Amino acid sequence: MIKMKIANILILVFFTTTTLFAQENGAFKKGNKLLNIGIGVNSSYDGGIPVGLSYEQGITGSISIGANADYLSNEYLSLKFTAIYFGLRASYHVNQLLKINSNKIDLYGGPTLGYRSFSWKDNGEDLGDSYGSGLFLGAYVGGKYFFSNNLGAFTELGAIGSTNARIGIALKF
Numbered sequence: 001m002i003k004m005k006i007a008n009i010l011i012l013v014f015f016t017t018t019t020l021f022a023q024e025n026g027a028f029k030k031g032n033k034l035l036n037i038g039i040g041v042n043s044s045y046d047g048g049i050p051v052g053l054s055y056e057q058g059i060t061g062s063i064s065i066g067a068n069a070d071y072l073s074n075e076y077l078s079l080k081f082t083a084i085y086f087g088l089r090a091s092y093h094v095n096q097l098l099k100i101n102s103n104k105i106d107l108y109g110g111p112t113l114g115y116r117s118f119s120w121k122d123n124g125e126d127l128g129d130s131y132g133s134g135l136f137l138g139a140y141v142g143g144k145y146f147f148s149n150n151l152g153a154f155t156e157l158g159a160i161g162s163t164n165a166r167i168g169i170a171l172k173f
Contacts, residue, residue: 027106027146027172028093032058036144036154038168040072040161045083048074050163056091065090068112070161078123085136085161087114104152109141112160144170 028034034057040050049072056066070085089112095102116136119126138159146152154170 027103027144028058028062028064028095028108030058030061032064033173034058034064034066035171035173036156036166036168037171038154038156038166040070040163040166042165043072043074043163045072045074045081045162047076048072048162050083050161050166052085052161052163052166054089056089058093062093062096063090064093064108068114068161070163072162080121082117082119083162084117085114087112087136089113089140091142103149104146106144106146107141108143109158110139112136112138112140146170146172 034055036054038052040052043050050070051072052068052070054066054068056064058064066089068085068087068089071083073080073082089110091108091110093106093108094100095105095107098107100107114136115134117133119133136159138161140156140158140160142154142156144152144154150172152170152172154168156166158164160166
């Protein structure tokens with residue numbers, strides 16, 4: 001409950017401050033190639049630091065499609081778990097809709113659909129995927145702030161693999 005309130009406050013602060021700093025042009029355009037490399041700041045599982053990346057390409061002035069991958073592993077005493085997510089994602093970039101004319105800010109959100117592989121081991125012995133490998137469906141909201149034309153920072157919140165909050169480096173080609 002407290003995590004949800006904090007997440008809502010962070011989303012509100014992020015969208016408010018990014019709107020205040022609106023400039024000219026647009027941070028996202030058709031044909032852009034976007035790469036996010038980041039770490040999860042809150043694991044959906046008990047322990048470990050999730051790492052992930054996503055790649056998307058702009059197919060219109062507001063829509064991009066691509067893929068994402070996420071990895072998390074942790075050991076406690078003799079137990080070890082590994083979670084690997086990979087799938088497809090699509091983003092709707094809302095700057096134009098919200099009339100944010102900034103070449104530094106890119107706000108977006110969308111769905112993700114993919115496969116989750118989850119395994120447990122005890123002293124090296126495979127215990128299977130008792131958590132449940134299989135199809136996963138998620139959704140996210142995010143934002144990027146570009147320090148230059150091609151380099152920036154990003155944050156994403158939502159069901160984005162083994163974490164529900166990710167921060168990292170954003171690259172645009």
